[in-house]
Amino acid sequence: MAEDYYSVLGVPRTAKPDEIQRAYRKLARKYHPDVNREPDAADKFKEIGEAYDTLSNPETKARYDRFGADYRQYAGGGGRSGRSSGRSGPRPGPRPGRGAYGNAHTDMGGDVDWEDLLGGWFRQQARGPAQGADHEAELWLTLEEAVRGGRRTVRLAKPDGKSRDYDVDVPPGVLDGQRIRLAGEGAAGREGGPPGDLSLLVRIQPDTTYRLKGRDIHFDLPVTPSEAALGAKVKVKTPSGPVTITVPEGSSSGRRLRLRGQGMPDPEGQPGNLYAEIRVMVPPRLSSKVRKLYEQLGAISDFHPREGIL
The missing domain is CATH 2.60.260.20 (Urease metallochaperone UreE, N-terminal domain)
Incomplete structure (x- = not known):
């Protein structure tokens, strides 16, 4: 065990089961390797799963609270044993399925529903139509243009390096930092899915007067x-x-x-x-x-x- 399980989940030793589960769900969503591409995400995810697997079970939690890192060597709350019984250790690794870390209902994490936890992320990775990504760009306006608003044609560079003209309806009184969204002007959808949006971040040029x-x-x-x-x-x-x-x-x-x-x-x-x-x-x-x-x-x-x- 590299670290105290309570510290791994970021909860106090007095944490109740629902607090432990909420902490686990938050961290698991963040570090799941199919979502987080950081090099140490897989190890962190495994450590989080081990901590939750132990602390979410009253029997293994009681032994862990009493014996700490050696809790696996004790069974039944007292006798020493070369093997632990019940849910005394981490569960087996994830079952084969979609992605390198199991499918949407992997057994890792007990009663946690991964389909719910990752908010449909796995469904988006499946084959089939999917909405295109949103794009962002800056829209520079003079103070007069921001005050008066109106339709403007702006030329923006696309991710592929080419340029394209967009007709933008600027609302009168738009402020620096506000956004104007152009629906359907983002990346193309996959396999017939709808395109993403283009979000224009308004920037008002400094004025000398x-x-x-x-x-x-x-x-x-x-x-x-x-x-x-x-x-x-x-x-x-x-x-x-x-x-x-x-x-x-x-x-x-x-x-x-x-x-x-x-x-x-x-x-x-x-x-x-x-x-x-x-x-x-x-x-x-x-x-x-x-x-x-x-x-x-x-x-x-x-x-x-x-x-x-x-």
């Missing part, structure tokens, strides 16, 4: 000093189309203006908002006339933005 946070869209709104001071109506482009933003008078850089419901659409709920953050900009170079006007403004203005701070 707009920042997407959930379904809210943020961007910087440059305004002139006069627009910030006097207020203005500013027409700007957004991913969903042009809008007019009202800049209140006396707006300083950092002020955030919200346009409710103008962000990313939500087909099933409330759309996001559009947030414009004021950025007061000054010209890098001034003409002599404009310079004089700024000088006059500075001379008569009683505004002190650093009062009480510096």
